[in-house]
Amino acid sequence: xxxxxxxxxxxxxxxxxxxxxxxxxxxxxxxxxxxxxxxxxxxxxxxxxxxxxxxxxxxxxxxxxxxxxxxxxxxxxxxxxxxxxxxxxxxxxxxxxxxxxxxxxxxxxxxxxxxxxxxxxxxxxxxxxxxxxxxxxxxxxxxxxxxxxx
Numbered sequence: 625x626x627x628x629x630x631x632x633x634x635x636x637x638x639x640x641x642x643x644x645x646x647x648x649x650x651x652x653x654x655x656x657x658x659x660x661x662x663x664x665x666x667x668x669x670x671x672x673x674x675x676x677x678x679x680x681x682x683x684x685x686x687x688x689x690x691x692x693x694x695x696x697x698x699x700x701x702x703x704x705x706x707x708x709x710x711x712x713x714x715x716x717x718x719x720x721x722x723x724x725x726x727x728x729x730x731x732x733x734x735x736x737x738x739x740x741x742x743x744x745x746x747x748x749x750x751x752x753x754x755x756x757x758x759x760x761x762x763x764x765x766x767x768x769x770x771x772x773x774x
């Protein structure tokens with residue numbers, strides 16, 4: 625009984641020894657087998673924390689033994705490095721565009737009022753140093769501040 629390969633879409637005959645054991649859904653074409661393995665690994669990583677940890681440990685070990693791999697790869701493949709640079713520029717540009725959409729629509733970015741200033745140190749909020757400040761609006765034509773010369 626012929627089957628249709630989930631990857632290539634071509635019909636194939638399942639391996640006779642596997643018919644009773646598994647539901648073979650991929651043909652023997654190397655491209656289809658790579659796709660099968662890739663899909664299996666993606667599902668395994670998503671659902672099996674032990675497998676995910678083992679893979680992360682193996683990758684970390686390989687990276688420590690091959691520290692110059694990516695540097696050498698970029699030197700051997702300058703088109704890859706340039707493509708990567710361009711993609712990073714695009715990501716940076718999109719990130720800036722998203723940030724600009726959140727900017728306040730008013731002329732003044734800070735609304736006048738009373739604020740609590742809390743220093744942040746190493747990501748921790750240091751509450752014992754907080755200050756209460758009043759922020760007010762000064763018109764554009766204001767020139768009452770003393771000039772400080774360098």
